[in-house]
Amino acid sequence: MIDTQSAPTTQAGEPRGYDAGKRIYGRKLHIVTDINGLLLEVHVHPANVQDCHGAVPLLKNVRINFPYLRHVFADRIYRGNQLLNALSDYSPWTVELVERPQGVKGFQLLLRRWVVERTFAWLIYESDSQVARLPFRFEERS
Numbered sequence: 001m002i003d004t005q006s007a008p009t010t011q012a013g014e015p016r017g018y019d020a021g022k023r024i025y026g027r028k029l030h031i032v033t034d035i036n037g038l039l040l041e042v043h044v045h046p047a048n049v050q051d052c053h054g055a056v057p058l059l060k061n062v063r064i065n066f067p068y069l070r071h072v073f074a075d076r077i078y079r080g081n082q083l084l085n086a087l088s089d090y091s092p093w094t095v096e097l098v099e100r101p102q103g104v105k106g107f108q109l110l111l112r113r114w115v116v117e118r119t120f121a122w123l124i125y126e127s128d129s130q131v132a133r134l135p136f137r138f139e140e141r142s
Contacts, residue, residue, distance in 0.1 A: 001073045001116040017048025037115040073112045
């Protein structure tokens with residue numbers, strides 16, 4: 001499963017950008033998990049990088065580290081052929097979109113989507129009254 005999460009950051013450290021969809025200045029955490037939610041690969045980039053563009057270097061690294069992986073679940077932001085065309089040189093990929101059923105508004109539990117969201121919750125969690133956050137500048141070096 002592949003997904004991203006934008007987070008606000010300060011000016012210090014690595015480059016940051018503006019995510020217009022979420023109105024956040026900061027960085028974007030791009031992750032790939034297995035079907036159990038265990039982290040396979042992480043990529044951190046400025047928030048102004050589009051999801052399909054940020055997924056290319058991430059999935060190239062996944063191909064190197066996990067050559068048997070051929071199928072990726074993704075949300076609707078990855079629809080279209082742009083991602084598949086960029087990855088065409090790195091053997092065949094199948095990207096299956098996990099979309100919300102037509103006519104459903106508000107929260108809807110989706111097959112496979114909750115796994116990657118749970119992984120984000122593991123990385124960024126709230127404990128008592130203090131918020132613990134994995135610093136983005138360290139995630140980039142992992």
